Amino acid sequence: MASPSPKSPGQISDKSKKYDRQLRLWGDHGQTALESANVCLINATATGTEILKSLVLPGIGSFTIVDGALVTGEDAGNNFFLDHSKIGKPRAHVATQLLMELNSDVKGDYIEETCDQLLSNNPDFFCSFSVVIATGLTEKSLHSLSSNLWQNNVPLVVSVSYGFIGSIRLQVSELCIIESHPDNLLEDLRLDKPFPGLKEFMDTIKLPEMNHKQFSHTPYLVLLYKALEIWNDRHGPNPPSNYKEKEILRNIIKSELGYGIVEEEDSNSGDEENVAEAIKAVNTALTKTQVPSNVQKILNDDQCIRLKEKNSFWIIARAVKEFVEKEGNGVLPLRGSLPDMTSDSQRYIALQNVYREQASKDAEHVWRHVQTILKERGWAGESVIENDVKLFCRHSSELRMIRGSCLAEELDGKQLPPDVDINQQLEEPDSPWLHYLLLRAVNKFHTENGSFPGYYDDNVETDIAKLKGCFSRLLNDLGCQGGSLSKDDNLHEMCRYGAAELHAVAAFIGGCAAQEVIKLITKQYVPLDNTFIFNSVTSTTATLRL
């Protein structure tokens, strides 16, 4: 037997059993990020506790509920974590206890104060959180909270369930994503720009010196490479780019790459699997190797060039930029993985090693750039971990960056995006802009009247008129003079809702918002940018950028 191997390679923990189904979406490092996150929920409303539920279940590190209210009958009716026996007790306390029962790995804490009290007594309170989730806040409180978090660079997720309408607003000043999980990631093969190791490897392979068996077990990448050499001899250095040119290359693969040594039993030529694979790969494997525009944007960003802060993402981004300009000769670090292909093990592994070695060389260069950058600025060496550099390099072609906008500025009357024709939107019965404005209008109503329209049954008629006023003043504030609603149906609806929080809407919005929080924490997948509107009557959703 060979040398001793690990005692039981299959041993796995209880935790990975429990989280098995989600590890398959964000991996163990995503799970680690989740487990070290600390989330704050402001107000344990139905929407708020639904969000926390979907964060506690997958195993977030800890949560804190900030809520100065007591449990009411309405809470008991629509909130799974507040029941009738708890009416009159502090909402923060009761909800925390029940949410903690969902998962013993999660720590929970609560503060029986309102958001406003905390902001004035302890303005730094929110700085320590990974994400702050706000529900059930008035426009004024939301304004103060938004400014505070924007300054302190803490992401904010505001969630609303209002009658049959729901909304989510993400406020994040800057979010850098290494693993964006794109749908159609192409392999990073460099056939058009072979690195020295690849060239060397390919040059050792001589198809004409093979018999049929050796030929048919050659990885298709080799066939593609050899065909491309023939192409380049005839047509110059640019790889085929259109259908016609690709057909020529396919024909080269089909008819010009044969093996040299003909043996008697080699009668089955013509339908080799590797040839078929090479022909199939012509479309995807020959894409020009270049820095994608979303990545170039990051490398050219002011943050990357000036490197003002000691931020791991930007330091590595800067190091990658230097790599691209120096050792990389204009291309990103090699990803280092290969697709599966028909081949004998030996040559597949050899080829795999060629790509791996180059990838680790590239990552090594980037790592050295990182160390130089840190040294030049007198920053501590441990600000960046080598494994992070490797991860960054592996995903360098899918980097994404989002710069959001400040909610407080939006509430201060920031104009709507110029490309939105608001009058046209107001005519459409299910326009997301209409629902957005209606939600703003009821908040304005609340600021002016101290309660939401239709909240008191006997005021409904007068509230409709008042809400209409709020709506047209809001349009004016936003620079849409002359805009108005041709019909009052939607205003009636908003008044009829009376700010009721329907559980099914809260459940839906809770699920969506929790998923956004997970994206913010794991820094994987691209979060919404930046306002999400849901109409449960028509089951429609839309994303607005404000």
Place this chain on the structure above:
Amino acid sequence: MADVNVAPSLLDDSIRKSKILVVGAGGIGCELLKNLVLSGFNDILVIDLDTIDVSNLNRQFLFQKEHVGKSKAVIARESALGFNPNVTIVAKHDSVMNSEYNVTFFKQFTVVMNALDNRAARSHVNRMCLAANVPLIESGTAGYLGQVTAIRKGLSECYDCNPKAGQKSFPGCTIRNTPSEPIHCIVWAKHLFNQLFGEADPDEDVSPDTADPEAAGDAGSVALQNQASEAGNVTRVSTRAWAQQSEYDPSKLFGKFFCDDIKYLLSMDKLWTKRTPPTPLSWDNIPEEISDQQGGLIKDQKVWSPAECVQAMVSSIKILYQRSKELNGEESFLVWDKDDEASMDFVTACSNLRSHVFSIPKKSRFDVKAMAGNIIPAIATTNAVIAGLIVFEAFKILEGKWEECRHVYLNSKPNALNKVIAPSSLDSANPKCYVCSPHPEVTVLLNVSQMTVQSFEDKVLRGALHMISPDVMVDDGKGTVLISSEEGETTENMSKSLSDFNISDGTRLRCEDFHQEYDLNITIIDREHLEENREFTVIADPSQLQPKAAVESSGPQPSTSSSKPAPSTRATESVEIDEDLDVIFQKGTANDDHQQEPSIRKRSISGQADIGSASKKLRLSENDIIEL
């Protein structure tokens, strides 16, 4: 429109008076029960056959650690009642396909909501709701994807209106002789587990298949002699009995499966003219290649080296053999379970050793588990969203606004119109549907002289057509009864072939499922060989039938030197569905189906234009704003 305020209204009233059946208390079921109770529903029956597993706890929030092993339905009821003791919830720890849940049972409900994880049960509940004329809300999730739709007899398409793609299955000889993908080796390793420890199934043989039509020729006889001299009379006793003789000596097992059998396969040299031939492994010389190390991976995601595989194989065999010795008479075999460590280690090790032998890329334990267990990722957030959407559909049904019901898809990214949720009007029923049309018909292609009545019942009627207790009569003017749902009445027919009952090309069979109140006429088309070595093919719409010649010419060459009865080569190996999943209609999401078939599935979408082909293009662009 409903009043959502405290004031009573028509909807509030109909919610209170309604009686709801929730089928399934898993991922969606838990969320749904909570939503129903908090939306004012107060008469609910929940049914689920399953018990609680640790891997459920990351999303099925009505369950906690101490509940593992208990009935999902019972615990879900207790947890929901703990919140609101004033509602009536009845829990059934049972299969909804059980005969006591007949049409009369279904008729008592206002709405039935499916929160299921498998196609057979979905199809069955669909038929029961059609027969009872009760509205059904169907739903499913997979990772970030999900969908909800409403089904009502005569007013919409039913679950079976669009034939679902069959489960992925592999020809027997691919598994036994010529694997080319990791999944082939994984299926083989699961079969090996069953041969050694589990319930032996002749369709799951793991040794070389001498009847492989491709290997036809002289190879067999030479190889057989070699086999006889090297392995003695191994092939004549069952694999399990043979393993017991050596007390599951790992070196002997290894020698047979990764050396002797492979040498035997090599002797079938026709198989290797176009393929990479396998390389037998030797117990004394296991290659210690550097295993596939990538930075920062947990142990489970590492690909084991051959030596590590052998190590894991040895230790798992030891545990499994010990366990099988401890079995008492009643359960004389082990059942493979993806969540059992030794079972998973065994399959990971053996599948990777086989992959090594056949130069197929090896997989980590984590990936093998996903493939072997057909695991589909599942998270709380998607289930929460889908369960919310189910309730909105229920509101519309209770208000009598059927025309406002929608088929809703939850995409992982926004579609062409920047929407994560894509609602579309319900399609009308497929007039040729083999379930909900007035005179359901299907055509089945099979070999009448090979197919036994037993196989026809198990694989065609129950397996593919999801019948529960079929009665079948041959339409021959004499009323010959082929299969009776009365126990014992047709037992003697079971081992006979269909041709023994004069069933031939064009024969019609009248099938009736008393329990499902479902009648179906089947037309048999006799085909000696079917594509991809399939045993049979069900065609819902006869116009899809290809010209006979085309089908036959693409079939395999007839076997000439078959030393075994031919059926063994035609058996297909299917990967079974993971039972504790909240799987949707089919893997790959129906949304993709719709994009691929715009002509069949042109939809009018409320408040937006067509979601058709444009959305695919957009996925490539920068516009991925939200994923759920």
